[in-house]
Amino acid sequence: MSPERAGILLVDDMEDNLTALEAVLASLNEPLVRARSGEEAMKVLLRQPIALVLLDIRMPGMDGFETAAHIKRLDQTRDVPIIFLTGAGDDSGYAFRGYATGAADYVTKPFDPWVLRAKVTVFLDLYRKGREVERLRAEIQDLRRRAGDVP
Numbered sequence: 001m002s003p004e005r006a007g008i009l010l011v012d013d014m015e016d017n018l019t020a021l022e023a024v025l026a027s028l029n030e031p032l033v034r035a036r037s038g039e040e041a042m043k044v045l046l047r048q049p050i051a052l053v054l055l056d057i058r059m060p061g062m063d064g065f066e067t068a069a070h071i072k073r074l075d076q077t078r079d080v081p082i083i084f085l086t087g088a089g090d091d092s093g094y095a096f097r098g099y100a101t102g103a104a105d106y107v108t109k110p111f112d113p114w115v116l117r118a119k120v121t122v123f124l125d126l127y128r129k130g131r132e133v134e135r136l137r138a139e140i141q142d143l144r145r146r147a148g149d150v151p
Contacts, residue, residue, distance in 0.1 A: 006049035006127060007031040008120065011041040011067065012056040012085070017109070021054060024113040025120060038062030042070055045077045051127035052120060055103075057086040057094055065101050072102040081123050083107055 008030055010021045018034050025032055033050070035041035039062055044050065053071065057064035064084060071077045081104035086094055095106045105119055 005031060006051035007033040007044075008124075009033050009035060009041060009044055009050045009053045009055075011035045011038065011053060011059075011064070013037060013059040014056075017056065017085075024111075024116055028117065028120065028124070030124060038064070038067030038070070041067055045071060045080065046074075050077075050080055052123045053080055053082045054120070055082050055084055057084055057098065065097060068098070068101040068103060078102075081105075081126075083119060083123070085109055085111070 008025060008028075010018055010025075010032060012018050012021070013036050018036075022032050022034075030051075033044055033048070035044050037059060041053065041055070045053075055064045055067060059067075062070075064086075068082050068084070071080060071082060082102060083105040084094075084098040084103045085107050086098075087109050098106050104123065107116060107119070
């Protein structure tokens with residue numbers, strides 16, 4: 001994966017949920033990376049560029065809230081946006097807790113495929129624009145250095 005084509009990390013302990021997410025997002029033609037636990041998600045985030053995390057809240061071991069807290073704590077991953085996914089019948093306080101943990105968005109299952117795809121597309125566009133800004137900033141700095149403006 002190149003930094004311009006960073007993956008979408010799908011984190012859920014249920015195989016059926018991962019398969020459903022892949023089916024909904026496949027048409028975006030972006031790399032989809034699976035993780036079956038919070039621990040596995042952290043390993044993926046530290047090894048490869050990820051543009052967005054879709055994170056289930058209820059998982060055994062390290063749940064989604066704990067995983068999000070770890071993601072936001074590390075310099076290397078703190079800017080990766082997180083969309084929390086949870087069952088519609090879950091505690092209504094989950095949304096507040098999710099946003100307080102650093103989530104960029106919150107989606108209940110079962111989700112509308114069109115809405116989820118649209119939300120993911122927005123975050124992918126933001127990721128690409130951020131990479132372009134970084135590239136242009138480096139290019140300007142290089143030009144200034146060549147011109148003798150910057151040591």
